[in-house]
Amino acid sequence: MKQINGELFKNMLISGANHLYNNYPEVDALNVFPVPDGDTGMNMNLTMQSGAKEIMNRNDNDIYSITKVFSRGLLMGARGNSGVITSQIFRGIAEGMKDKKCVDAIELSEAFISGKNVAYKAVIKPVEGTILTVIREASDELAHRVTKDMSVEEAFNIILLEAKESLKRTPNLLPILKEVGVVDSGGAGLVKILEGMNSALHGEFIDKNEVTAVDTKGSAQVAADDENDEFGxxxxxxxxxxxxxxxxxxxxxxxxxxxxxxxxxxxxxxxxxxxxxxxxxxxxxxxxxxxxxxxxxxxxxxxxxxxxxxxxxxxxxxxxxxxxxxxxxxSSAPLSAPKKALKEYALIVTSSGKGIDEYFNELNVDGIVSGGQTMNPSTQDFIKKIEEVNAKNVFILPNNGNIILAANQAKEVLKDKVNVIVIPTKTIMQGIVSAMNFSSDLDVETNISNMNEALKSVKSGAVTFAIKDTEINGITVHKDEFMAIKESKDIISSFKDKIDALKELVKNLVDEDSSILTILIGEDVTKEEAEEIKEYFNKTYKDIDCDIRDGNQPIYSFIVGVE
Incomplete structure (x- = not known):
């Protein structure tokens, strides 16, 4: 066919979302890091489902209207870096289809080039060998080959085939992928989306499977809001x-x-x-x-x-x-709450675990967005909390590298209403020291400077279990062993016992300049183990102020900070 309209493109988008839904565990399995965290496949799946939900019952014939509504749904539901980048790809595609009722092959190519450009602009430091590479090479290939007489089917086939070839090449661009023997998971998720879209374009719409495939790694992506226990x-x-x-x-x-x-x-x-x-x-x-x-x-x-x-x-x-x-x-509409009086400042943090929540409350934060490794919050979660705290200037501490983009996207959505400042905290401990250095008596720029400077004063680490056998940076890790992880991604050792892993981690982090050791104890640690830890570290590190408390965080047995 020479052109496609909104009705057909709607089916393509939903089919793409369904195909990813049916296969997201396969995408999750490609994740390099053997940690049970917020996985790429699930994040992209939840993001795409948000978009599909928005257009499910729409009957628009013009392609721009459908794509614009779909991209808005993606934007609000985007989770994790992969979800945010996916939302930006389709935002760019929508911009490339502006005011169009139908598109031909050339216009489809232009829309995908727009999608590529917007996605790259959304990432401060684009990394090749990722989903960005796949969308760039697929879009560029079609732009190079498209002709006036080309059918839309042929054009989309070019996009899909080049995306698959580009995905195969990602290990050549990212050494860690080659070391572990996988392709990029974000790129793989994009290929699943494109496969589903292409199938619908050729008259074979993909439905959701009756029972969704199960993530064999046991990763979780459940998001919840921080509310009082008596409500809900x-x-x-x-x-x-x-x-x-x-x-x-x-x-x-x-x-x-x-x-x-x-x-x-x-x-x-x-x-x-x-x-x-x-x-x-x-x-x-x-x-x-x-x-x-x-x-x-x-x-x-x-x-x-x-x-x-x-x-x-x-x-x-x-x-x-x-x-x-x-x-x-x-449909889980949030319960209404009386709007708070407008104030000058508010501080919002991402947290996971009752004890960590209590720690942040001690630091007088104004709002907590539930989330972390196991369930990255969406852009909408941040927007809701920003509106709830009702302040002129809102500081956000994402406390996870995979959440920063979603926080920044919320900032972009509300830029004409609220001055949102995202401090790029990548760990809970960075968030804690950053919150400690916030003061409502100082101006915005001074707070930004102080909070960013504070990030340099803390070294972070964590202990968690491995979900698969792997070898990363020369470290051999076996399934169910406990890994000592430095600064979110640097595995320094692996042990059968969680306390041994903790001891090795602290030994690696502490140096002659260290003065404070903080250990947040996870929900899987027994009372006996907690007492053993307190006795050992208070005795071994006498010259350091040891703050050992319950964090009650899932997945991570211990979260460690050294200042």
Whole structure:
């Protein structure tokens, strides 16, 4: 065909989102780092689902309207660096289709070039061998080969084929990919999207699978808002675990840990392939979305505890899905709250763990966005919290390198309303020292300078378990061993015992200039282990002020800071 309109492109976009949804664990499996964190595939999947949701029931015929609404949905739902970059690609594509009702091959090429350009501009220091390379080389290849008489099908085939070839070449551009023996995960996610779009273009629309493929690494992406325990939704469901492969990968303890981090009054009961859950949460939709990865719902009940009435908050996504599964599309609108009086400053942090939340509250932060390694918050999560704190100048501490782009995207969305300043904190400990150096008595520029300078004063580390066998930078890591990790990504050693890993990490971080050692204890550490740690470090590091406290964070047994 010579042109495509909004109706067809809508189907292509949803088909692309569905294809990624069906295959995101495959993308997650490509992640280089063996940590159970917020994985690329899941982040891109949740981002694409946000866009698909926005256009699902629209009937626009012009392609610009559809693409603009889709890109807006991506922007608001973007999670993690990969999700933000994906949203920027489609934002650029939408800009390239401005005011067009249909596009031909040449106009499609121009739109993809626009997508490439906007994505590159969104990243301060673009890295080649990533999703950026894949979109650049695919777009450039079509621009080089497109002709006036070319069909849209042929044009999109060129994009897809070059994207696949570009993906194969990513290990040649990033040594770490070659060392581990994988291609770039973000690029792989983009290829899945393009495959789904191409399939719909050729008349073969891809539906969501009845039971979503399960992430065999057990990573989680459940987002929740920080609210009072007495409010929210009482959520109960019974589900049947999926096929045998799903049953083998389902780990009740890890499943319980993830849900417990984002709710309270949690009860999880498993009887063979039946799992029953009761939890109080602000976001039942996200809880159910995570749980659905492991099987199908047999019964779901949600009660709005604040309004004191029972309300089922889900409806059928489509007739086909409702016939196959009890899974539903969840709408979890935030509860309204009285608007606070406008103030000069507000400080927002990202945190994960009751103890860490309490630490930040001691530092008088104004808002906490729940999130971290296991569940990167979306752009919308930040926007909601910024609007809630109601200040002229809002400082954000992302406390995770994979969250900074989403925070910056929220800043961009609200640039005409609020002065948002994102301090690029990449770890919880950087966030803590940065918050300590914030003062409402100082002007904006002085605070920015002080908080950024404070980042240089702390060395960060963490201990967590490995989700797969691998070798990185000459360090051999075996599945389920505990890794000592320096500054988020530098694995320095691996041990069978978590306390041994902690000792090695602290030994690596402490030097003759160190004066303060902070250790945040994770939720998987027993009381006996905690007492052993306190006794050992207070005795071994007598010349250092040791602050050892409960962080209650999931995934990471210990978070360490040395100043």
């Amino acid at each position: 939704y009482c959520t109960e469901f019974i589900m049947r675990l999926g096929p045998d492969s799903t049953k083998k990968t389902f780990q009740k303890n890890r499943f319980t840990s993830v849900l417990n981090s984002h709710g309270n009054s949690l009860v999880v009961v498993q009887d063979d392939d039946i799992v029953k859950v009761h939890v109080h949460t602000m976001n039942p939709g996200n809880i159910l979305s995570y749980a659905q990865n492991f099987g199908e719902f047999l019964k779901v009940k949600i009660e709005n505890m604040t309004e004191q009435h029972n309300e089922i908050l889900f409806n059928e996504q489509n007739k086909k899905d409702s016939e196959k599964s009890a899974a539903a599309k969840i």
